[in-house]
Amino acid sequence: MWFFTDEQKELQNVCRSFAEKEIAPYAEKHDHDETFNIEAFKKMGELGLLGITADPKYGGAGLGAIEATIVMEEFGKACAGLTLSYLAHSMLCVNNISTNASEEQKAKYLPKLISGEQIGCMAMSEPGYGSDAVGMQCKAVKDGKNYVITGNKMWITNAQYADVIYLYARTGKEKKALTTFILEKDTKGFSVSKEIHKMGMRGSPTGELTFENCIVPESQRVGEEGSSIHHMMKNLDIERITISGISLGIAEACVQQCIKYSGERKQFEQTLANFQLIQKMIAEMSAETTMMRHFLYSTCKEYDLGIQDNVQAAKVKLQLPKMVTKIALDAIQLHGGYGYSREFPLEKYMRDNKLMEIGAGTNEVMIMIIAKNLLKEAMRG
């Protein structure tokens, strides 16, 4: 982007070469075996990327939405699955602790999470509460100086590998009576009750968590009782923006692969690139990718400058994933039989990107948020 600083361009280069060397060569294998590239993840710690937005006092890089999105895009190009795990750790866990937790809690958890010694996850959704996350039923009951936590959490990225769980639980009857806790994996009564097998993002572990009378000391509570909604609101925008960077990376990978293949593959004694149908597909997917890049990074810039309106992030999260599923489907189509085979990465791009329309708020939830905000006044009548 034209407004990237030299430091941002340098970050882009570092991430690109790291992804080409450490992520891309192993992406197909981890996707096939449903395994997690923990070696690459740990090396992200050495590069200082695991706390990209976190407080520098505890080892974080203290950077903004632009930098975090650059990482997502570059890693997303190489393997969206691993990038999703990176996002769950660095944005959903580390960034939330950095912005909401006390100094003691930050000192206790951030250094190890940022170095990569420990892995984090965030636990919000439940089996019966997906889009309606605020309706969650996992409860934390006060008992002297402790809380007793009981319930289940679903679709938890990094569940099987997480040392630290950033958890939301119900502490009262009112819909918004939700409280945030930091839980460690060795807490008695806590378990990863199920591994979830998915269509795509197979390089990112997903599990269901069970809490059976888990006793958590009061000191593990983040902020005041009932302040979760406030915590969530503070970071939702940056989470929606940065996750969209994964889709942008996938789109870019599709365009590059289609251009390459069109120049190599011959049918009817000409390269595919000579056919107008193919030209149309490539021209359109490239135009859309450029449009998305501008939309996304302008939004990042506004976010970092603190001048963003409250539905811009939801608009990004609605548009990018949706457009990229279409692009990935077209990219398979352009490659024909080879696009459908697992020897080429196109079918993985499509499977991975489909999650982007569902995770971190479905397209339908984004539509609700945007419409509700835009029509707040009008809907009263």
Place this chain on the structure above:
Amino acid sequence: MNAFHKELSEQVHKYCSDKIWPLMEEDDEKEIFRPELFHGLGELGLCGIPIPSQYGGAELKYHDLCIVLSIIAGYSVPYAVTVSVSTMVQGILLEFGSEKQKAKYLPELAEGKAIASFAFSESHAGSDAASMKTTAKKTKGGYILNGSKMWISSAGYSKTYVVMARTGAEGSKGISAFIVEDGMEGFSIGKREKKMGWRTSATCEILFENCFVPEENLIGIEGQGFKIALSGLNKGRITIAAISIGLAEKAIDVATRYALEREQFGKAIYSFQGLQFMIAENATEIEAARSLMEKACENYDNNNINIKIAAMAKLKATDVAMKATTDAVQILGGVGYTKEYPVERFMRDAKVLQIVEGTNQIQKVIIAREMKNERT
């Protein structure tokens, strides 16, 4: 649907839900094909539907075949495709084969005791099939085949392969069609493709190394191969349309049932207009595609072959299937993305329907060519 169709449908539904459906998730993940399920479909008389009864077929119409394939596809696209391809090969033998060939090969195929494969594409000749490199050199008493064929469905499980190979000059006129039997010397199965979907179905490369094929296995006459293949594909397109419609219908059925039960924000998600519109639009598109497919069937059943309509049916129905299965995953949300519900498999299976039997880009080329031919 008349009483006969109703009875036929009930039988097919019963077999598929009892025998096929319970195995599909695991067989998809592990890439397992079970010939006994195909033979079971054969026992129900479903493997040679349009073939005359003198050759062991059910002597029904293409429309009947399409109804059956739609139903099977709702449970398993790969088994529907296996039946579809095997039936397409029988259609070729019926139309172009000698009496001896028909008598020898058709009965066991039509009764579902054996499976047939169609070998046309090569690694460098996909959409441009006429540029194929596999050769068949005339020799005493037959032909010697050399080369390889790609994306062959049911390879390794089939007994009979209809193979297109070059006997003459470059281009489509130099191609002939042969019957190659499993076990012939010099014929072997190459690597099995790892695919996004259709994982139950075995898709492999097949290889010919100085494979001798007797003269009596040439279908029709030398140089007729390309025409024979296209005639098969014209029918194959309609069956792919039928499979797409069955799959789309099932995906929207699963999504609708789920939306009626799943509650968020204190009410069934079906009560949200955004979701209702997705379901209404898909249901409408499915009916539109079905009408087109039925029109194409009617043309075939009345010997009034219309290549344009068949290509349109394939193009429309496969696009509808892609949209419907993608939306079904979206409607189920997180669980739709997991292996616990079938919709993610439906979506993966749908994609290749836009690629096989001529990519949808090729269908557009065909439609445009026919539009021009009608006017010049």
